[in-house]
Amino acid sequence: MEQVKLTLSWRIGLPQWETDTEFEKLLALLREHRSVVDEVALFETITHHFYIPLETYAPRMELAAKRLDAFRRAGIRSAGINVLCTIGHLNEAWSYMPPLPAQAIVGHDGSVSTGCVCPNTPEMRTYVRAKYELVARARPDFIWVDDDIRMHHHGVTWGCFCPTCLALFAQRSGRAYTREELVKAFDVPDQGRVRELWVEQNIASIESLMAECREAIRRVDPRIGIGLMTAGAEWTTYSGQAFDRWFAALGATKARPGGGFYDDATPIGMFGKALSCGRQRALLPPSVRDVQYELENFPYQRLKKSATAVVDECSLALAYGLNGVAFNMLGMTADCEDSLPWVRAIPVARPAWERWVTNAAGLPVVGLWPAWSSRLMARRAVRPGESWLGWAPPHHNIGVPNVLGEIGLPLAAEQSGCGVVLCGRIAEIYSDDELKGMLAGGVLMDTTALEVLAERGLGHLTGVRLAQRLDNGLRERFSNDALNGRAANEVRDARIEFWGDAKGMGDVLEPIAGGVRVLTTIEDYFSKPRGPGMTAFENELGGRVVVMGYAPWMFLQSVRKRLQLQNVADWISRDAMPVRVEEPVRLVPVARMSADRKRGAVMLLNAGMDPVTEATVHLRMEAGPVRVQAIGRRGSHLPAAPEAGGIRITLRDMEPWGIRMVFVGGAEGRS
Numbered sequence: 209m210e211q212v213k214l215t216l217s218w219r220i221g222l223p224q225w226e227t228d229t230e231f232e233k234l235l236a237l238l239r240e241h242r243s244v245v246d247e248v249a250l251f252e253t254i255t256h257h258f259y260i261p262l263e264t265y266a267p268r269m270e271l272a273a274k275r276l277d278a279f280r281r282a283g284i285r286s287a288g289i290n291v292l293c294t295i296g297h298l299n300e301a302w303s304y305m306p307p308l309p310a311q312a313i314v315g316h317d318g319s320v321s322t323g324c325v326c327p328n329t330p331e332m333r334t335y336v337r338a339k340y341e342l343v344a345r346a347r348p349d350f351i352w353v354d355d356d357i358r359m360h361h362h363g364v365t366w367g368c369f370c371p372t373c374l375a376l377f378a379q380r381s382g383r384a385y386t387r388e389e390l391v392k393a394f395d396v397p398d399q400g401r402v403r404e405l406w407v408e409q410n411i412a413s414i415e416s417l418m419a420e421c422r423e424a425i426r427r428v429d430p431r432i433g434i435g436l437m438t439a440g441a442e443w444t445t446y447s448g449q450a451f452d453r454w455f456a457a458l459g460a461t462k463a464r465p466g467g468g469f470y471d472d473a474t475p476i477g478m479f480g481k482a483l484s485c486g487r488q489r490a491l492l493p494p495s496v497r498d499v500q501y502e503l504e505n506f507p508y509q510r511l512k513k514s515a516t517a518v519v520d521e522c523s524l525a526l527a528y529g530l531n532g533v534a535f536n537m538l539g540m541t542a543d544c545e546d547s548l549p550w551v552r553a554i555p556v557a558r559p560a561w562e563r564w565v566t567n568a569a570g571l572p573v574v575g576l577w578p579a580w581s582s583r584l585m586a587r588r589a590v591r592p593g594e595s596w597l598g599w600a601p602p603h604h605n606i607g608v609p610n611v612l613g614e615i616g617l618p619l620a621a622e623q624s625g626c627g628v629v630l631c632g633r634i635a636e637i638y639s640d641d642e643l644k645g646m647l648a649g650g651v652l653m654d655t656t657a658l659e660v661l662a663e664r665g666l667g668h669l670t671g672v673r674l675a676q677r678l679d680n681g682l683r684e685r686f687s688n689d690a691l692n693g694r695a696a697n698e699v700r701d702a703r704i705e706f707w708g709d710a711k712g713m714g715d716v717l718e719p720i721a722g723g724v725r726v727l728t729t730i731e732d733y734f735s736k737p738r739g740p741g742m743t744a745f746e747n748e749l750g751g752r753v754v755v756m757g758y759a760p761w762m763f764l765q766s767v768r769k770r771l772q773l774q775n776v777a778d779w780i781s782r783d784a785m786p787v788r789v790e791e792p793v794r795l796v797p798v799a800r801m802s803a804d805r806k807r808g809a810v811m812l813l814n815a816g817m818d819p820v821t822e823a824t825v826h827l828r829m830e831a832g833p834v835r836v837q838a839i840g841r842r843g844s845h846l847p848a849a850p851e852a853g854g855i856r857i858t859l860r861d862m863e864p865w866g867i868r869m870v871f872v873g874g875a876e877g878r879s
């Protein structure tokens with residue numbers, strides 16, 4: 209197996225390298241932390257504005273060449289340039305930056321960006337070619353293309369509806385639309401082809417821009433490594449997220465998945481970001497081997513985020529299959545006073561991270577798969593009265609089932625043989641055959657997904673239909689079905705009216721086949737039953753389907769709801785779920801396991817403010833030597849007791865927001 213290396217990379221702000229004084233201070237800082245500096249990347253501008261005149265840019269790149277040489281003399285193995293703006297990120301400093309030299313991005317509503325340009329005009333391409341050639345002439349080991357490579361959120365929400373783009377779309381679709389006509393067509397239910405073609409145009413616009421960047425770089429030096437920074441599908445899939453095509457067009461072998469986790473006010477947000485980065489990693493072509501997590505502390509104020517959070521979020525990202533970290537935390541001056549506590553935490557974490565990356569290499573992430581696709585926006589249905597470009601349609605939010613991970617059910621970024629979670633209207637984007645394939649395995653779904661399946665004529669595979677939609681004064685009572693175990697007769701009350709529209713929160717189900725098991729009954733506040741609220745059914749394809757009609761995605765944190773959902777996950781996956789923590793503690797697991805379950809690496813985060821004094825962890829894998837590793841400590845051997853379906857270990861004294869890595873089998877387990 210090819211050795212997979214951990215890469216720790218540092219992104220350096222322009223003010224930190226532009227003057228000799230600042231640069232000397234920066235070098236001193238990097239030398240002091242040499243053990244965690246594998247790579248550095250120079251930001252080449254300070255604003256997120258597209259345009260810097262080339263006569264300003266050329267001497268800056270000459271200086272960059274000198275700085276890169278200085279890094280190499282300091283023993284840093286890889287030094288490159290991070291091109292912050294290719295299209296421009298947003299409207300910033302527009303009132304005094306030079307005016308845009310090419311067509312600005314035009315929004316669907318006719319608004320015009322003041323900082324970002326359309327990627328399709330010849331003027332833009334000429335400038336971008338010249339700019340990337342100048343970057344390549346600075347002899348960088350690599351060039352990062354930053355994550356302004358998207359067609360959304362460039363100061364205007366949805367781009368680009370400029371005359372050039374509308375003309376391109378006329379060619380693509382065979383019909384000329386004005387901007388207004390096109391936006392109107394997007395909202396017509398049967399105009400799915402127009403929506404799909406528009407997303408295809410977004411993909412193709414970026415693809416050809418990436419090819420242009422690649423050619424400009426390659427013309428100067430074909431050996432320069434190229435990387436592309438990406439954003440998550442949770443934000444939107446408007447741009448199409450065709451990483452296979454974009455990375456190929458750019459010739460990129462480096463990736464930096466990213467997303468927003470800027471502060472630790474809501475620390476569990478780090479889990480959502482790590483999972484998002486895992487999803488982005490899942491889209492990468494296999495030729496991309498260097499996958500660096502975006503550690504993002506912008507705009508670099510110390511009290512926004514603790515060093516513990518920094519280490520935890522990087523650890524979780526490595527758990528989800530990334531093998532490096534690109535730190536954006538050094539701020540804007542080389543004194544770095546705000547950043548020092550974060551920087552100093554990294555050497556402490558490095559040995560554990562190395563161990564994780566080495567031992568988890570090649571092991572897939574295993575767990576329930578909340579279904580999603582980069583084609584979500586392209587393929588989703590638009591119903592009468594809906595707006596395709598309306599902001600954040602709640603039923604198309606792929607992050608909603610993340611709560612299952614937060615209560616301890618291991619989640620995967622791609623299908624892993626443990627069952628699928630169908631949330632909201634995401635099921636719309638799959639073909640009947642794809643849905644049948646899912647329903648032949650394990651599926652956990654809500655009633656909105658049930659409606660989609662019923663419309664497709666697949667409702668019988670769930671064993672139930674949506675009988676009645678209630679929206680006030682309801683709770684659910686657990687039955688004495690074996691899947692509820694000691695949670696039988698539990699009452700779960702989500703107070704559904706308190707959180708806005710309660711539609712979909714009190715959906716009564718009706719069995720339409722024999723053998724449907726009722727797991728909960730919806731009742732009113734005087735214990736009067738209204739009908740089944742959660743059901744389990746084994747269908748004719750051999751699939752096991754659980755439908756949740758009562759408050760499916762909120763307030764799942766009770767001890768007994770968690771127990772029920774653990775049992776349900778084990779049942780739908782036929783005991784393939786890789787890890788289960790017995791005690792009701794806030795341990796968030798991410799599991800990597802070989803297909804034969806002989807080798808595994810499981811990371812557990814204590815996502816709570818209390819220590820976990822004892823946790824019984826069931827690992828569904830073959831018995832083998834077990835080692836446990838914490839950040840900043842020596843690893844130790846751990847006894848494992850064989851049990852039905854796997855082994856059992858006990859973790860003790862996990863500090864709040866502490867991490868444990870558990871290695872089973874393989875070289876690390878034995879060592």
Ligand SMILES: [Zn+2]
Pocket residue numbers: 313314326327328368369370371372373374
């Ligand atoms: Zn345009």
